[in-house]
Amino acid sequence: MSEDTHRPLRFAMIATGGIAETALAPAVKNAAGAEFWSVLSRDAGRARDFAERHGAGSPRPAHTDLDALLADPELDAVIIASADALHAEQCIAAAGAGKHVFCEKPMATTTADAERMTAACRDAGVRLGIAYHMRWHRGHRDLAAAAQAGRFGTLRHMRAQWTMRAPDASNWRARSEVGRWWGLAAVGTHCLDQVRWYMMPSCGEVTRLTPVITRNVFHGPHDETALLALEFESGATAEICTSVLFDAPRRMEVYGSDGYALFDDTLGRYGAGRIVTHEGEHAFEPVDPYTGEVEDFAASVREDRDPEVNGEEGARNVALLEEAVA
Numbered sequence: 001m002s003e004d005t006h007r008p009l010r011f012a013m014i015a016t017g018g019i020a021e022t023a024l025a026p027a028v029k030n031a032a033g034a035e036f037w038s039v040l041s042r043d044a045g046r047a048r049d050f051a052e053r054h055g056a057g058s059p060r061p062a063h064t065d066l067d068a069l070l071a072d073p074e075l076d077a078v079i080i081a082s083a084d085a086l087h088a089e090q091c092i093a094a095a096g097a098g099k100h101v102f103c104e105k106p107m108a109t110t111t112a113d114a115e116r117m118t119a120a121c122r123d124a125g126v127r128l129g130i131a132y133h134m135r136w137h138r139g140h141r142d143l144a145a146a147a148q149a150g151r152f153g154t155l156r157h158m159r160a161q162w163t164m165r166a167p168d169a170s171n172w173r174a175r176s177e178v179g180r181w182w183g184l185a186a187v188g189t190h191c192l193d194q195v196r197w198y199m200m201p202s203c204g205e206v207t208r209l210t211p212v213i214t215r216n217v218f219h220g221p222h223d224e225t226a227l228l229a230l231e232f233e234s235g236a237t238a239e240i241c242t243s244v245l246f247d248a249p250r251r252m253e254v255y256g257s258d259g260y261a262l263f264d265d266t267l268g269r270y271g272a273g274r275i276v277t278h279e280g281e282h283a284f285e286p287v288d289p290y291t292g293e294v295e296d297f298a299a300s301v302r303e304d305r306d307p308e309v310n311g312e313e314g315a316r317n318v319a320l321l322e323e324a325v326a
């Protein structure tokens with residue numbers, strides 16, 4: 001990384017798919033302390049177009065070879081936004097080249113890979129952050145702080161449901177070459193992260209996970225509907241429901257001994273939705289959660305601290321997803 005600590009952190013985007021195009025590149029543009037520098041795609045034209053469309057800062061921004069992209073001494077960090085099973089090798093290569101890594105969720109498709117990624121970043125002295133953008137939803141943040149301050153009393157139970165209706169099984173998540181889970185990887189891992197974020201500070205680690213996984217519509221290798229029942233060290237419980245078989249309003253619920261919070265359509269991309277607690281409506285300002293996560297990661301490098309979700313927490317999430325389909 002450059003010696004100039006005052007300039008923004010220069011990010012390369014690894015892959016040009018949906019989330020890179022619609023959420024991450026705009027977030028890097030809007031985030032304080034970040035600059036979009038270069039991009040990697042399997043296709044040279046796609047890389048060139050992406051670089052141009054999003055205003056890449058590098059004089060040679062478009063790459064089809066990862067090593068060539070990483071050899072750039074002016075580049076500080078990568079955002080890995082490729083298909084899930086590709087994250088591990090891309091992260092380890094970036095760490096080996098001395099670049100900080102902000103990696104999309106789930107960070108890997110096996111716990112062993114997730115642990116190799118954390119070790120590689122630790123050994124190289126670079127930061128590793130995992131992109132659970134829902135932690136930057138303003139209302140979720142307010143109420144996570146409230147839960148930790150005891151506003152709901154002792155936390156007893158939590159529920160999260162996030163589903164979608166896939167038109168067919170053509171998405172890579174439905175197959176095994178570059179995916180491991182379907183709904184669980186697309187959105188279930190976010191639900192798991194929310195539940196861990198809210199519950200663990202006062203309830204301890206997850207001590208028990210009981211899954212129900214169905215695959216009886218598309219008959220592929222991966223979860224179509226997944227229900228996870230969780231127990232924490234304190235005895236508190238949680239339920240997660242994800243599915244690729246039906247669209248429904250997204251819902252999160254937090255219950256304590258002295259209060260509750262109900263979240264309607266807050267899970268999603270836009271930092272929006274409605275929150276009602278036992279005390280009434282909780283008003284919040286909708287903000288772009290992707291900008292928040294990029295700003296936090298850039299600040300973590302600048303301030304030499306862990307980002308909001310570090311590699312160890314990302315790896316624990318992967319371990320639970322792995323346990324769910326074992």
Ligand SMILES: NC(=O)c1ccc[n+]([C@@H]2O[C@H](COP(=O)([O-])OP(=O)(O)OC[C@H]3O[C@@H](n4cnc5c(N)ncnc54)[C@H](OP(=O)(O)O)[C@@H]3O)[C@@H](O)[C@H]2O)c1
Pocket residue numbers: 015016017018019020040041042043046080081082083084086104105106131132133172178185186
């Ligand atoms: N945090 C969130 O809100 C959120 C939302 C959606 C997705 N994600 C995560 O972001 C990552 C990308 O998801 P996405 O929805 O953007 O997927 P996508 O639209 O399918 O994009 C994936 C990209 O990965 C690259 N890729 C390289 N080899 C591939 C292969 N064999 N098959 C498919 N893609 C390949 C491709 O980019 P090139 O063609 O340019 O090489 C492709 O466009 C995943 O890890 C996903 O879980 C996060």
